[in-house]
Amino acid sequence: MSSIDIRGSWGDELKGRRIALCVTSSVSCYRAPDIARLLIRHGADVIPVMTRNAARLISPEIMRWATGNDPIVEITGRIEHVALTESEGKVDLVLIAPATTNTVAKIASGVADNSVTLLASCALGAGIPIIIVPAAHDTMLFNPLFTRSVRILRDAGIKIVEPVMEERKAKLRPPEEILEVVIETLMPKPLQGRRFIVTAGPTRESIDDVRFITNASSGKMGIEIARHLKRLGAEVTLIHGPTGEKIPRGVNAISITSADEMVSKLLEEAQRTRPDAVFAAAAITDYKPSERTPGKIDSRSQESITIRLVRTGKAIQMLRKASPDVDIVAFRAVYGPVEDPVAEFRMLQSEAGVMMIVINDVSRREVGFGSDLNEVTIVTQSLKILKTGMRPKKEIARIVVDTYLEEKARVSA
Known part of the structure; x- marks a missing residue:
């Protein structure tokens, strides 16, 4: 060609x-x-x-x-x-x-x-x-x-x-x-001197020292957001779970494993860096085993096991409590189409004071977890609704960042 x-x-x-x-x-x-x-x-x-x-x-x-x-x-x-x-x-x-x-x-x-x-x-x-x-x-x-x-x-x-x-x-x-x-x-550098935190990827919750509960998130979406913010001149901290994706050069990358580690590092970095905004794109595990069995559970001696799961802490709620002034862009994975995206926004705004939400339907195999493509619906606090259509995640990242910056400018005007 x-x-x-x-x-x-x-x-x-x-x-x-x-x-x-x-x-x-x-x-x-x-x-x-x-x-x-x-x-x-x-x-x-x-x-x-x-x-x-x-x-x-x-x-x-x-x-x-x-x-x-x-x-x-x-x-x-x-x-x-x-x-x-x-x-x-x-x-x-x-x-x-x-x-x-x-x-x-x-x-x-x-x-x-x-x-x-x-x-x-x-x-x-x-x-x-x-x-x-x-x-x-x-x-x-x-x-x-x-x-x-x-x-x-x-x-x-x-x-x-x-x-x-x-x-x-x-x-x-x-x-x-x-x-x-x-x-x-x-690229122009409109974000020179500004600081952001991005979370990305899954978390893992241990059953024993070998087995764990996790989800299918690859971390690609959060990594692309971190990359785009860095290109625009921002100082970026990327807190990510286990991922095989390449981390962008020049980004302060912090690797974690569990939901508790994610929350701990998020709160620590938010206090240390005082970011303008947090893009909470990580797919944090909602439940974890109530107890971790030392070593490896012997499958020969037990035909079945019962694992009691308990809810993990909600990272953005704890972030809002610790950092009242930070802007939060929350990602919400749903299974199936959302009929009322504004209702979804108002729920998260009520719970964690988010400025913007990004909704993606993870029931579709061609987009979302593990795919290079995504299709999201964005809702801002001014109740602007933006449907991106199916696009590469790097394009979705640009749209998400640009929409946040537009909303921030509107709020600050």
Whole structure:
């Protein structure tokens, strides 16, 4: 498929953005087409820029195919570096991935002797954001002259994405992590200096030391909310139960297991951080065994067992009591369609003083628990009702956050 066919197919976070993808002669340059295609799938227009040595390792024709744009290998009389940093067609960001230690040292020293270093020099002067993703052997990475170069670049406002250390090599970060840094860099930061807590995932209540009661929550919804808040510049604490999902970089993640641990950490973090709001997206277990049996219950000696369950504490009610001023966005999982969402809101507002609720029907297999999709109904304290329709959870997260911010602005006006 061409770059036009795939543009925006996975998201629109980079829609309308032009990104110069600079490729240097690290062996990791074989990942460059994947990085380019991922950026395009999230809406970007990618301009490939390559050093001569990089063009010996990976054909410029591959980068032309990957991006749909002509690769810049040599700077000619068309002064491509100026066109990309000063004209109407200038780029919004320069991404150097992979970056050799040689390239890092040159940029830090102000050397501009090839297409990549010249573009970086001009972008730095033009105030265009630069992200550098190094890849090298560990001995080169720990060279004090290299670490000094990194400090110089960071002092100049350039972002350095640390490599992954494996097999005594500093390997290129996965394309998905590079994408996240690009999106976060380019997104506006209206929530700079504001703090939020998000809860996510299930909790587990032990029957014995081996068995437990839980639910099917994956934590994806809460994690996507935390990711979006972080992208908007917020300080985010994510309190999550057991999950196999990847936690966003830059988020203060706290792992818990049980409902009691969730409540304890929630109250502790609310007192410590004084957040603007709590997005209570965790699926906290409603009941737990009244007693935990030490060791493992022997199934050979007992044909059946009876477990007495007791109700767990309601986290948002205890949060409201401990933090009277915090905004609470409560998630409510229901089984089957809800006929009166306003009644659901008023019930939770009465119980915990919530500002907004997000209702999702977990009886549908194609959405909700474990799925990448969701469909929710949002009710705010101004009694605005918003039905999202079926969407990826990352889009639902944006809608939830944006709706909260709109409601907060209305209340504060």
